[in-house]
Amino acid sequence: MALLHRAELRPAKLDLLAAWLPTRSWFAGTAGADVTRVATYRFDDPAGEVGIETLLVRAGAGPVLQVPLTYRGAPLPGADQWLVGTTEHSVLGPRWVYDACADPVYPPALAAAVLAGAGQAEEYFEVDGKREVRPPNMTVTGGSAGGVEPPVVGTPWEVVDGDPTLIRADQLELAVVRRPASAEAPSAACLTGAWPDQPTPLVLAYAPSR
Template identity: 45%
Template sequence: MAIIHKATLSPSKLELIADYLPKQPWFIQDGSPELIGAYRFDDPAGEVGLETHVVTAGERVYQVPLSYRGYELAGAEEWLLGTMDHSVLGKRWVYDACADPIYVKALATAILTGQQEAEQFVDGEPEPRPSTVTVKGSGKLDGGFPTLSASAPVSGSGVTIIDAGELRLKVARVVDVAADASANSAAAPELHSELTLNGTWAGLENPVELAAVIRN
């Protein structure tokens, strides 16, 4: 469960993303980024906000996972988008979440166990707020979760790879909206060995692959 505060942010999340994207090897400058939607994972400790934004720029769709912290993440300066003033929580350090171990564990858990995005509750309101992007993992693990360790992510053409101990994660940065992830997940096991996180949003005909666990 994610608690959303009624707050003003300076700079805004989209402003931070717009400044960060042109610096990434997987981004092709083609117009200003516009937000399609977002989904959240839950930090069980309740300290780190985990929100993944899906944005469009030109004809491409990008995925930008962010983590929001009330303190600096040691060794992650390269992945810092910047800081923002949150009118309720105060100063927040905003990181590319692929470098944040809390996000890595949350992503792996969702993929391996078949979880969906976290329910979002606006502070003071009894009913959850619908997520603008819905996701679900394809795994069915109910025990024996692998040991994870922190590792610097490596970004290439359209993807970021995270070596996390016993697992390797692949996060799509450029989202292939033409591919039907539901068709892949229905394929024979010998043809489709990856476990995936698939997502959808308004206007998208079929779910798309957003992340995967791949073999080391």
């Protein structure tokens, strides 16, 4: 479960992405245009230390882009090239925002969703000591390998930035689709997503055959 805070971020996540996205090879849209949120989903960090959120966004009138992010309370050693930016959270203080594909907490969560059908994290607020659940704004569904215990991923030894972005580890490889589109699933082990303006599920991530 993901505990949320009614807080202000300076700069806001979308402002960070407006500057960062045009630097990516897979970017599509208008550089300098406002970045708008389409939908989001979250995974759990078992240790409860790192926020894991995937944003589906558009830059101007461009296509939907998938951007998994992690939020940390301190810099991630050796990950400067994957830093999206820093922001000040009015409740939690300084936060370091990373491209999640290169953050070691993300691949195990993604593998659990892709290979074992694990769903997205339930999001909630604490209000006067009571839990107030926020309904999801999209649905994500794991592939036909649902119910299978996912392999131990380990620390990724290579991340190939592109579309898809490839996360390579000793046990498996994962592919994150940056520009989701209607297409036949490239693998039986895949994650699909749908939202009100996109009722037909799109492939978000998959485990390529090795």
